Amino acid sequence: MTGKPRPDLNDAAAAPYWEAAARHELMLPRCDGCGLVFFPPREHCPGCWNGDLSWQPMSGGGKVWTFTEVHVAFYDDTWAEDVPYVVAVIELDEGPRLLANIVEPDMDRLSIGDRVEVVFEDRSEGVSLPMFRAIK
Amino acid sequence: MSVLDGIAIVGVAETAIGKLPGRSAISLQAEAGVAAVAAAGLAKDDIDGVFSFSGYSQAMMLHAARVAEHLGLRPELAVVTDVGGPGTHHAALLNVAAAIDAGMCTAALCTYGENGISIRRSGRGRAPGTLTGGEDFEAPYGQIAMISGYALFAQRHMHLHGTTSEQLGAVAVTSRYHASLNDNAHKREPITLADHQASPMISSPLRRLDCSLISDAGGAFVVTSVERARSLGVPYARVLGYGAATTHHVPSQAPDLHELGGPLAATRAFERSGMTAADVDAVYIHDACTFSVVAGVEALGLCGEGEGGPYAESGALALGSKCPVNLHGGMLSHGHAGGVFHLLDAVRQLQGTAGQRQVDGAEVVVAHGNGGVFSTFSTMVLGRGG
Numbered sequence: 448m449t450g451k452p453r454p455d456l457n458d459a460a461a462a463p464y465w466e467a468a469a470r471h472e473l474m475l476p477r478c479d480g481c482g483l484v485f486f487p488p489r490e491h492c493p494g495c496w497n498g499d500l501s502w503q504p505m506s507g508g509g510k511v512w513t514f515t516e517v518h519v520a521f522y523d524d525t526w527a528e529d530v531p532y533v534v535a536v537i538e539l540d541e542g543p544r545l546l547a548n549i550v551e552p553d554m555d556r557l558s559i560g561d562r563v564e565v566v567f568e569d570r571s572e573g574v575s576l577p578m579f580r581a582i583k
Numbered sequence: 584m585s586v587l588d589g590i591a592i593v594g595v596a597e598t599a600i601g602k603l604p605g606r607s608a609i610s611l612q613a614e615a616g617v618a619a620v621a622a623a624g625l626a627k628d629d630i631d632g633v634f635s636f637s638g639y640s641q642a643m644m645l646h647a648a649r650v651a652e653h654l655g656l657r658p659e660l661a662v663v664t665d666v667g668g669p670g671t672h673h674a675a676l677l678n679v680a681a682a683i684d685a686g687m688c689t690a691a692l693c694t695y696g697e698n699g700i701s702i703r704r705s706g707r708g709r710a711p712g713t714l715t716g717g718e719d720f721e722a723p724y725g726q727i728a729m730i731s732g733y734a735l736f737a738q739r740h741m742h743l744h745g746t747t748s749e750q751l752g753a754v755a756v757t758s759r760y761h762a763s764l765n766d767n768a769h770k771r772e773p774i775t776l777a778d779h780q781a782s783p784m785i786s787s788p789l790r791r792l793d794c795s796l797i798s799d800a801g802g803a804f805v806v807t808s809v810e811r812a813r814s815l816g817v818p819y820a821r822v823l824g825y826g827a828a829t830t831h832h833v834p835s836q837a838p839d840l841h842e843l844g845g846p847l848a849a850t851r852a853f854e855r856s857g858m859t860a861a862d863v864d865a866v867y868i869h870d871a872c873t874f875s876v877v878a879g880v881e882a883l884g885l886c887g888e889g890e891g892g893p894y895a896e897s898g899a900l901a902l903g904s905k906c907p908v909n910l911h912g913g914m915l916s917h918g919h920a921g922g923v924f925h926l927l928d929a930v931r932q933l934q935g936t937a938g939q940r941q942v943d944g945a946e947v948v949v950a951h952g953n954g955g956v957f958s959t960f961s962t963m964v965l966g967r968g969g
């Protein structure tokens with residue numbers, strides 16, 4: 448077991464995202480210039496290159512844009528205990544898309560367009576990952 | 584006029600393909616390179632430019648300088664291009680054309696390939712996660728393989744357009760049929776749709792037989808001026824039009840299917856060539872998975888948007904149809920060592936040297952496809968030389 452990949456919590460542009468996640472809050476940067484809410488976090492707005500940004504809480508709601516159920520542990524045994532697991536692209540109600548796992552998926556029913564809500568997985572020291580769960 | 588009008592691809596070659604224990608990536612590239620120079624009717628001393636890429640299983644810096652040293656060459660330029668997929672080889676052609684136009688090169692050797700199987704035993708292979716990118720926001724979720732990225736798009740195409748697993752299977756079966764006509768293909772045993780449907784799920788909706796191979800293999804081509812090519816007396820291919828498009832890097836940041844770069848790259852290449860899809864005698868689509876071919880035939884305008892699945896199922900991909908796809912067997916069956924073999928076989932069709940899989944009288948052949956997960960697209964319209 449080599450350990451799952453960890454995000455770089457010290458990346459200056461993304462640190463507030465991970466700090467919010469550790470509090471189980473989903474926050475994304477919003478451009479003070481053009482108002483674009485975007486992901487992943489970076490030092491400037493990808494829409495207008497403005498560097499003045501604010502952090503905005505997200506509703507936590509979204510829908511499944513697409514998904515795949517991964518059946519094999521690639522490369523080594525890092526994910527061997529997790530397969531099969533669902534990787535999905537989630538479109539947040541605020542617009543941005545991000546990739547996450549669907550937790551406790553019902554594979555007979557999971558479909559593109561399904562409503563989901565954010566939940567958090569405390570992965571390791573200081574690392575909490577936003578995940579999504581289907582809204583029944 | 585474009586600098587691309589002045590170049591000719593004069594020699595192509597590939598090594599054996601499959602599991603080749605003990606063969607380093609650079610030895611495979613060098614073997615292909617020496618053979619390609621001979622096929623061009625040239626000799627070592629004629630080569631004054633080296634263009635290459637290490638491949639992704641063991642990415643290297645200054646790779647073209649390594650190739651040059653390995654082959655005992657001291658060229659003015661030794662240039663790496665890394666655009667992803669076919670774009671890497673197509674961008675090399677653009678670089679060579681500019682170098683020839685600038686008087687910096689007269690005959691370039693372009694080498695590719697890797698030992699994707701054997702590298703794993705050497706312990707030197709690339710660490711998981713760095714291939715796909717998304718180290719902070721995707722890899723922690725287990726998005727660490729290219730194929731699961733492709734699966735995300737295949738799933739969405741099925742949802743939006745009703746594409747089926749059986750339609751993807753038709754791509755796999757046709758690729759294997761073409762490979763059965765190719766003595767050098769990695770996998771030549773014919774498969775059926777039932778075999779495809781029975782193959783295990785890797786990343787839904789993609790089954791094992793939807794996935795490209797991993798192979799040890801090298802491929803190379805030689806580029807010179809059209810003027811020089813004529814004097815060599817060997818058949819050659821010319822560039823009629825080149826187009827590309829870049830939209831994103833990781834899957835979550837991609838635009839929706841209809842806004843991916845494939846149609847854009849194809850339209851740009853066709854416009855620059857003065858050709859249309861109706862003029863094309865064969866196409867070579869970078870088939871990281873079966874779905875790549877479905878997306879590719881749509882992007883090239885061989886069928887309408889969303890109609891790639893039924894198009895594949897109709898038999899339109901096979902030798903004997905109006906515009907067959909991946910006649911060498913593609914990465915699904917011929918071999919996957921970075922994808923240069925599509926370009927090599929496109930050139931062979933135009934040289935008239937494709938053997939059992941030759942399209943009679945092929946005049947216009949297109950190489951097309953993506954790098955990353957539909958991140959970069961590249962389309963090269965090639966024509967038969969004089």
Ligand SMILES: [Zn+2]
Nearest residue numbers: 478481492495
């Ligand atoms: Zn902005």
